[in-house]
Amino acid sequence: MTKQLEVVWDAVREDKSHPTADQIYDRVRKKLPNISLGTVYRNLQKLVAEQKLQVLMRGRSQHFDPLVERHQHFFCEICDRVYDVLIDNQKEIKPAKLPHEGFKVTSHQLAFYGTCKHCSS
Amino acid sequence: MTKQLEVVWDAVREDKSHPTADQIYDRVRKKLPNISLGTVYRNLQKLVAEQKLQVLMRGRSQHFDPLVERHQHFFCEICDRVYDVLIDNQKEIKPAKLPHEGFKVTSHQLAFYGTCKHCSS
DNA sequence: ATGTCTGCAAAGCTTTTGCATCGTT
DNA sequence: AACGATGCAAAAGCTTTGCAGACAT
Numbered sequence: 001m002t003k004q005l006e007v008v009w010d011a012v013r014e015d016k017s018h019p020t021a022d023q024i025y026d027r028v029r030k031k032l033p034n035i036s037l038g039t040v041y042r043n044l045q046k047l048v049a050e051q052k053l054q055v056l057m058r059g060r061s062q063h064f065d066p067l068v069e070r071h072q073h074f075f076c077e078i079c080d081r082v083y084d085v086l087i088d089n090q091k092e093i094k095p096a097k098l099p100h101e102g103f104k105v106t107s108h109q110l111a112f113y114g115t116c117k118h119c120s121s
Numbered sequence: 122m123t124k125q126l127e128v129v130w131d132a133v134r135e136d137k138s139h140p141t142a143d144q145i146y147d148r149v150r151k152k153l154p155n156i157s158l159g160t161v162y163r164n165l166q167k168l169v170a171e172q173k174l175q176v177l178m179r180g181r182s183q184h185f186d187p188l189v190e191r192h193q194h195f196f197c198e199i200c201d202r203v204y205d206v207l208i209d210n211q212k213e214i215k216p217a218k219l220p221h222e223g224f225k226v227t228s229h230q231l232a233f234y235g236t237c238k239h240c241s242s
Numbered sequence: 243a244t245g246t247c248t249g250c251a252a253a254g255c256t257t258t259t260g261c262a263t264c265g266t267t
Numbered sequence: 268a269a270c271g272a273t274g275c276a277a278a279a280g281c282t283t284t285g286c287a288g289a290c291a292t
Contacts, residue, residue, distance in 0.1 A: 002271095038259080039274070061255085102238025108231060109231070112228075113226070117222065117223025120225055121223070123247060141281090163247085163248090245290105247290075248290085250286090250288105252283105252285080255283095261276095262274095263275105266270085267270085
């Protein structure tokens with residue numbers, strides 16, 4: 001584990017704000033001013049491959065989430081923040097039988113959109 | 122309505138394959154060889170604004186769907202085709218109460234991933 | 243005449259990649 | 268010496284935009 005990988009991992013491991021690569025780059029540069037954006041991307045890929053991070057797409061950009069257990073997300077349409085949603089009752093979603101014959105469903109994703117508590121006040 | 126807008130609309134109005142702008146561009150050029158990709162994008166935006174089309178993101182690119190009623194999608198992870206999933210029983214998803222206090226959920230999206238019937242055989 | 247729409251090309255944004263170099267073993 | 272990881276810059280993929288000319292009213 002190189003210094004760069006370590007610093008990237010430290011920057012995201014407990015970050016619940018679902019940062020983009022660019023935001024992580026900004027934070028990481030405070031510790032390692034010469035790190036390159038390419039290295040940040042490569043190390044994020046590495047962490048995703050190791051299942052230490054999850055990627056989620058929002059529009060055209062990827063956000064990184066250190067919470068790798070199955071959960072959902074809430075996207076604030078005003079401030080663009082992303083929140084984790086932990087559904088206690090998994091039974092509410094029963095996708096296995098929904099699509100037509102011959103389709104194998106291996107996973108599903110539920111996302112919520114709206115206004116977060118920060119923006120509704 | 123210009124000729125270009127008309128041809129774009131004709132190309133997508135009954136296309137259930139969830140084409141990308143590029144795929145629409147290819148088809149549209151057969152009728153209007155001089156149309157530009159920019160115009161295709163602009164006209165697609167217009168149709169989306171008029172609620173005649175829905176956009177859905179898959180990876181980094183947008184796909185267009187003339188079915189604007191609420192429905193879900195199935196993404197084949199092998200061939201990348203997109204299928205509409207019409208859920209008869211809407212009650213299975215009850216998002217309104219899921220997020221925390223102070224969050225207003227205005228919409229939600231459920232997506233399925235797996236292998237389509239085309240690819241499982 | 244005015245305003246909208248077009249084609250073209252350039253730019254934008256996010257992500258990936260080629261390559262020479264550096265660091266480690 | 269050999270290998271992987273890095274920094275830098277260029278390229279790639281998709282989408283948007285500035286602009287001058289065309290079209291329609």
